[in-house]
Amino acid sequence: MLKINFGAFFSRFYSSYTKTSPLNNKKIVLYGDEASPPVRFVLMTASVLDIKIDYHEIDIFIGKQKSEFYKNINPLQKVPALLVQNQVICDSHAICLYLCKLSGDEKLYPSEISIRARIDEMLFFNSGTLFPIDSTIFTDYFAGKWPVNEAKLDMLNFSLDYIESRLNKNSWLAGDEISLADMCLMSTITSVYQIVRRSEKHKKVNEWLKKCEMLPFYEINRRGLERLLKFVEMKKHPYI
Template identity: 30%
Template sequence: MKLKVYADRMSQPSRAVIIFCKVNGIEFDEVLIILAKRQQLSPEFKEINPLGKVPTIVDGRLKLFESHAILIYLSSAFPSVADHWYPNDLSKRAKIHSVLDWHHSNLRPGAAGYVMNSVLAPFLGGSLDSKAAAEAEQILTKSLSTLETFWLKGNAKFLLGSNQPSIADLSLVCELMQLQVLDEKDRLRLFSPYKKVEEWIENTRKATQPHFDVVHKTLYGAKDKFEKQRKMGTTTVSKPGFQSKM
């Protein structure tokens, strides 16, 4: 039975998993779980993942969620995946785990918290929270600085001094791509001090084309929609289900 990927392309970890499968020639059926319609909480989906989160995969008897765990599993279970995505070398692999763990406690709450509290909340029936946005911005800025000066140290194209991408590059870049929905001036203000980060995002995009842009199409569309609404000075749209669910 073919691999099933339950996902919503508006969720950044869902995008990472879908891009990974496409880039590596892993055949799969994509099952759309529309977060904006709360389909992740339906009884049918909760049979697959009782915690109601996407992305979730089903491969034979295995039901698995959490995007990092999924990327590691796919790298290990599908022989078509090149070694650089999740190296067999113990030290290299350990460093990738280290970046992925760092992502959880730093870049993720920074990026997701900032986008939610500075842009998305009104679209999800909540209200903007400038204090929470400022706190998240601090975490985000510190994380971008750590990426620039530590994880991207040296002249390599990807994280950890590598010249080929790993699952950590894909996962973290997809996280940062959600900042596309910010007002362009705001996005540039946040990113402009971090030239290596900007280059690395572009390197990761190029290394995974054309799938990267195809899978981000939904996000690019939403960016345009937000932009128009900002110009019209209104935020009265239906819930787009933008937040990360994993």
């Protein structure tokens, strides 16, 4: 049975932050679509850090990311993009690290160098391995290429094997406390599980996801998954 010390969690994550923050004089604008795992990652990070964001939806299902307006913000035509005064940041991992450093709040990205290294490791893993698999599977799905290619499914399971091994050592991906790493990979995995059956062999991964689901910020992820599932169901491909 899963046990979480909610008193300690809320004390750590939602205590009042009294330091003078450089955020006070900055307007932060986020462009994105909640169906996108990277966008949800940014929104969840901002929520935990209690950062106010002016959110502008860029509907990727009708191609708004390819509009002239958005290309002027992000020439890569991808979401999310964060605008802070005259600076634009166009990668969710970079955005979340930026928000942590800008806020001065270390709850998701502690200053201890070994912990940061473990968090960075998982962020790079998501960027270079896990999310590209997710993206490729969804691209094929919406292009009518279904069921998923077995080689891609093997790559997904191999990645989940690695995450399982991490969770065999610690309660969370980078140690004994939740961090950016968990929020990042959770958003990716829960997305791909909308079209790929959840693996029963990855028991630690499934327990970890259940712990994430019990936390307040998960409502953002749930809302985005509902939007994603609406478009998944339009295609009506059978699940694996």
